[in-house]
Amino acid sequence: MAETEAETLLKVRDLCVRIEDARGQVAAVNGVDLDLAAGDSLGIVGESGAGKSQLALALMGLSAPGTRLSGSIRFDGQELVGMAARQRRRLNGPQMAMVFQDPMRALNPYLRIGTQLTEGMRHHGVARGGAARAEACRLLDRVRIAQAARRLQQYPHELSGGMRQRVVLAMALACRPRLLIADEATTALDVTVQASILALLDDIRAEQDLALIMVSHDLGVIAQSCRTTAVLYAGRAVEVGPTATLLTRPQHPYTQGLLRARPRVEGARDTALPAIPGMPPDPRALPEGCAFAPRCARADTACSQQPALCRLSDVRVACHHPGPMT
Template sequence: MSEPLLEVQNLRVTLPGAAALLRGVSFGMARGEKLGLIGESGCGKSLTALAVMGLLPEGARVEGSIRLRGQELVGLDDAAMARLRGDRVAMVFQEPMTALNPLHTIAAQVAEPLRLHRGLDRRAARAEALRLLERVKLPNAAQRLDAHPHQLSGGQRQRVMIAMALACGPELLIADEPTTALDATLQHEVLTLIDELVRGSGMGLLLISHDLGAMARHVQRVMVMYAGTVVEDGPTAALFARRAHPYTRGLYAARPRLGAPRGTPLPTIPGRVPELADLGPGCAFAERCALAVAECRLAPPAPVTVGPAHRARCIRVEGTLS
């Protein structure tokens, strides 16, 4: 078995005056593994990533465990987390225009983690920043060093974000919707680039997306989240082939299809994601699920083994299979 990299156990996150936004999230990642996290907006994907990074809003209460190569991150003080962030664990945010500082040059921003974590002087950090920008295939990298973010296109800014994240050779890279603002061609280029950079490095990748096609092409294992809980997880091919949880089936059915007649409406999941404060004691998806029975509303469903390393939280698993 590969060496454990990230171990998350029973993670709960509660904001002041709010219900728990993450409710018992558990998963593990091996060194070099690529794991995907999918679900609708508001299901807890980005919050999971921010919890790992130690970037939750002020006043957030965190329960459970987050261990990076055996080191417990829950409870670490700000200074200790700052030493890890950008060094051992790094993140590519979904909107580079807001993640990059508009007042600083590209060279200064890519060089910053190198100066903070590697102790490089200004000249050496600038030279390494150029190497990194060339590595992520930024066009005319040398000429872009003294540019500011607004002078670059969206795809170019995302390449700069990737260069910053990879600067110190992190053990874990989190990519949170890294292609949201890009067109289809650039989406493919950026995800392929991340694949190439991660492959063979031993770096783990946690890829967050709503794009099921991207997951099928770029990760080895998938977790499906709904209302702050992982409702299904398993090897990518097995999960998409079997789709044991009704919510996973709904997401899969709603994906766009090539060749469909123009104007064909996409299937939708009825209802809306519930307010977390309004959740009852049972399955959070019960009110939107065509297969729900009275028992679904009584208690949270336990994980059911669907296949090798493939589990779903649904008491009607057998009823959802073809």
């Protein structure tokens, strides 16, 4: 069933992100449309440079200076593109929060964990003093960090990588946001810790009716965590649909290439993984037609025109020649 306007927490339409620097303009995101309901989960996948992180930063209002946004980002009916910075800062924390890939860079090495955990609560008036500290302990317990009161007195370097990632997650959840964006939040973790954090995110999402956007290059992470998936290439969404369908019956040649390149347990160990030929295009000089055409075995003269994202069964595909994986 299609979501109504009232049910949609996040609605993105024709979002473009342009980054200006001394060498010119970089088209990082090119006309992306997304919808996400409260309590739902969306995965965003693609190669490095596909625009995943720039999209996430734009949603949070954290794009770098010199970045220009166009299009629309509506959160709970509010338009965020063009919103004043002070007004955006009021949303970040109580309404929207983000977990970054590298917890050591997300945490201040000079401040104790307790100070960093309670800062957002104090700033947004959620809790202060002893109440904030008690809530910080509860959050550390919630993200399965033992001896919570002791950990509040420690510095980031005294914790393991997995514990630091859990602290960053606790910080993001401190003001009980309605939308959580996790940008490669489990990439640097070993498989056991990664599985634990993904399970924890799923529990919290269900308990708090939290909307989740998971940005990752790991299709296994997306398969475990997200109901819907959007595949990005050269800043555009090339395939969007239910994760189960997209991973088992992909229609776009790029999605199919990503799936073929996944390591598998079965098969000979000395067999090379099939790679997608060529390289992603230079974002400063994108082709006029389909950006994937130079790497695609199906490309023909029709691909000199940019394909629209059209519905095909229960997925949407931007391809002139969609079809099952061969």
